[in-house]
Amino acid sequence: MSEPQDHQPLSMTALTIRLDDELFAVEAGRVREILDLVPITEVPNAPDFVGGLINVRGRVVPLADLRVMFGMNRPEPDEDTRIVVMEVDMDGEPTIAGILADKVHDVTDIEAASIEEAPKVGMRWRPEFIKGIGKRNGGFIIIPNMERIFETPGARNAPVAASEERSAS
């Protein structure tokens, strides 16, 4: 599963999901299953991005919230909330993770021609987290760069020292 180079137009079969008020597209080939909301176990002192764990058929899987990385609102879960279980590359190792989605739409083909490079300015998201922006039905679809998002060191290193300080004070 080699990823195309950054900033290069790509055509893809994508699962479209809604996060807050934006449409996102994740590579359909990496999606393992889509679950209704399950009980989430909070991991104390973990970063908000991966603050929880869920049980996926006997496996303990981290639950990631992309909305944190994109600095979006985080509405409370409702009846549309789903968990997209997918394979993401972490340091080159395939890892199973759940992604929280405010709604799952459909699987669609996004033509390479309709995908544009993410603009360097005029965007509220960090450009390195975005692989491209597709257009459909007059709207935009954001294609996140999952590898980059899950690579971010800040996402993984919990503020352990801080928690111990807290216990000491």
Next chain:
Amino acid sequence: MNISDPTETFRQEARELLDQLEAGLLDLEQDPANADLINSTFRALHTIKGSGAMFGFTAVAEFVHEFETAFDQVRKGQTKANSALIEVALDAKDHIHRLIEAPEDRISGGDEILAHLRRIIAGGPVDTETPVKPKAKAKTTKAADAPPPPPAATAIWRLEFYLPADALIYGTNPALLLEELAEIGPTRVTALTDRIPALDVLDPETPHVGWRVDIEAVDPTAAIDDVFLFLRDTMELTLTRLDERTETDAQAEPDGEPDALSEASSAPEPAPTAATLAAQSPTPKPRQGAGADTADRAAASSLRVPAERLDELMDRVGELVIAQARLSQIAGLSSDTALKTIAEELERLSSGLRDTTMGIRMVPIGTLFSRFRRLIHDLSGELGKPIEFITAGEDTELDKTMIERLADPLVHLIRNSVDHGLESAEKRAAAGKPPKGVVRLSAVYSGAEVAISVTDDGAGLDTARIRAKAEENGLIAPDAKLTEQELHHLIFAPGFSTAKEVTSLSGRGVGMDVVKRTIDGLRGTIDVTSKPGEGSTMTLRLPLTLAIIDGMLVRVGNGRYTIPLAAVEECVELPEGIEAHAKGRNFLDIRGALVPYLRLREVFGTAAEPEPHQKVVIVSSGEGRVGLVVDQIIGNNQTVIKQLSKLHSGIKSFSGATILGDGTVALILDTAHLVAAGQSYVDRNITGRAA
């Protein structure tokens, strides 16, 4: 990994054979005249050569060939096994290992090893071991080692053979064998029908026909060896040189003595090789038979399974245990007695299955111990310290994964004992000790744990030097009061080394802190005891398995957490009002002993209101004891340990996660880390108050 890949199968087998070979060589060093050891060494070499050639590892086959020849000499008493030979054979074993692991790389060094071997075979053993041995004997030895002599007159050789009873079952084709023999030289083949039984008892799958093949060649011994490579150990085979001799002479020979044969033969060169074959064919019969018997029995009673399949099985059983827990929980709430009965039955079955599966993964630790003999051997040579290595408790069984992960820490501890612990022979003599140092490695069950100790009878830990070093490194304050135990434990501090000078062994950038970390990761502990002048003991205490533990389920705020039951010492109620008059002094008085405690609510940043009656779970790790304040103790449960993903590997308070009966995930507390956090909290508090 594709397990059906024949090359990989060969590698796997060869690795085992090499281990066997190494063990045999090391034993042989202690007991150079032991015929069994010599034979098994020879056999291991022979098999590596044979299957190496078959699987296309020609470099291996070519390299091993000379060693096989050398050990064949030893086998026949023409050369003696001595330490020089064993040393070069150990080098060779390492070289073979490299060749097998990376056949495509151009691995050098083989020629030097072979040259070294030739020197030893040519002169070494004769000079050092038995100076009185006649020179002529040594010459014969050399001649046998050298390539066959230049073409001499051909002779007629008579080969008679019967295939082993199972040859056809294993796919041997007699016609092809005869064809191969025909390639050696002009042949005349006669079938030997004397053993064909009556038709009613004839088993068509057994080869009853033998063959007599007269071959015209200079010396077909090696070629015949090659033809029967995989059969020779179990087949009947005689080879005689007919020459001018009459047929009756030759036929009278089969059980004749090899020496008589070599004397009878007129040409001196081929004599030893003819003897090789003659000596091998009649003698291996009973010995090989016995060997094959034990091998067969071993094969029937044990099974080799790829490790991944066991891991997979363990995963499945883990899932079953979780599903069973869920069922039990639902059944417990139900009034359906049939459901309750089934749930109980399933609980019994799954816990049995769990125990059996864990049993399958248990491996005797001896497999690991044998690896260290080589290490000691090498260290002894490198440092010039004579060492006696004693092992005990090889039968103690531990989880396979555990054994794999223990290898590195143990290598380190043993190195440490030899390098830093044992004194030089002179120093030992001066201290009135025997010059040979003793390193003892032992394993023993203690409860649900295994204790593995590395003991040396060296000088013991020098607490004064440890102290000086720790002060120098800023690990402790110059006036800090430390018990002897605490001083000993300082050797596990990162970047700590007591070696005054950096030897080739120490100073590799890996220290005892790495050992400590690995053992912590295995949920184990390290104890150190040491007496000046008498030596030190490092004891590792480890749980028997990594996969499933018994846990105590507790609630903190809205979260549920599992504490490994093995670490739990007792549970007490947090005395009411303790906060009120003891602000910032988080100690409990447990039967006169002060135990610091941590509020998990604070550690985890829980927002929910605390329970009015909070409980304290007192956990221990090695020396330290710490109370963990929780809101509620829910009960005990079987805990299938699941590793946390990399995304959470930075969070130290948890060693893993598990799935509870209701399907939710609970985190497993890392007690060692929490105890350390609790202790450091105490230290800070004390120093804080002192300041």
